[in-house]
Amino acid sequence: MENEKRADATCEQELTAIRDSVEILGGKWKLRIMRHLNNHISETNTFKKIQREVDGISAKMLSKELQELETNLLVTRKVLDTRPVTVKYAITEYGLSVFPVTETLVEWGLNHRQKIK
C-alpha cells in the first residue's frame, strides 16, 4: 500500500520527466540539428551552413529550433565579428548529455525494424 503510493507518486514525476524530454528533444528537427552539430563539432557551424547541410530545413524552423535549444542550454549562439555578420552555433558540454538518450532510441528503433518486418 505504501509501496503503491510511492510508485504512483514517482509514476507522475516520471511521466512529467518523459513529457519534458519529448517536448525538448522531440519534433522533426531538434535531434537532427543536435546530431549535425555533434558530427561537425570541430567546424564553425554558421546559420547558413547548418541550413545547407541539415536536409530540408527552412530558415524559420532552424531559427526557432536553435532558439529553443539555446534556452535549454543545449547549444550556444555566438555572433562573429565578420562581414557580413555570421553567427556560430555550437553544442554545449551539457548538450552532449542528450546522446546517451538518443543512443537508446536508436537501438530500440533499429531492433524494432528487425522485429516488425
Added chain:
Amino acid sequence: MENEKRADATCEQELTAIRDSVEILGGKWKLRIMRHLNNHISETNTFKKIQREVDGISAKMLSKELQELETNLLVTRKVLDTRPVTVKYAITEYGLSVFPVTETLVEWGLNHRQKIK
C-alpha cells in the same frame, strides 16, 4: 573521406531509427498507457478500467493508441467471455523492451529540471 561517408550513412540510419522510435512511442498517450499496463501487470486491464485510470484519456484516443501498440506487438488484446463483453489488454514480453528507453528519458528529464531551474 571514407570515414565520412560511413558516418553519414549510419547517421541516416540512426535518424530513421530515432524517427521510428518517436513515431511508435511518442505522442501524448502511448508511454502513459504502457507504464500503466506495466504498473498494473498482475491485474485484468479492461478498456474501461484503463480509461478510468489513465487520467484524461478519451475512448477514441485510447482505442486508437491501443490498436497502434498492438500492431507494433507491444500489447495484446483479448476478448473475454463475460457479459457484457470485456476486453483485456496486456503488455507483451517484447513490450517490456521499451522500459530501458523510457528510463533514459526519465533520467534525462529529471536531471534537466534540476539543470534549468
Added chain:
DNA sequence: ATTATCAGTTAACTAAAGGTTACCGGTTAC
C-alpha cells in the same frame, strides 16, 4: 546604383495531433 550575402522575421497557409459529442450493437438487470 545594383546586386549579393548573412541572419534572421513575418504572414499566410497546410497538415497532423488531439478533443468532444453523439451514437452503435450486444447483453443484462429492473
Added chain:
DNA sequence: GTAACCGGTAACCTTTAGTTAACTGATAAT
C-alpha cells in the same frame, strides 16, 4: 420495454507543428 454497462466508432472541431514565400537591415563587392 427501458435503462445501464461495455467496447468501441464517426463526424466534427480546435490546437499545435511545420511549410512556403516574401521581406528586413546591415555590409560589401561590381
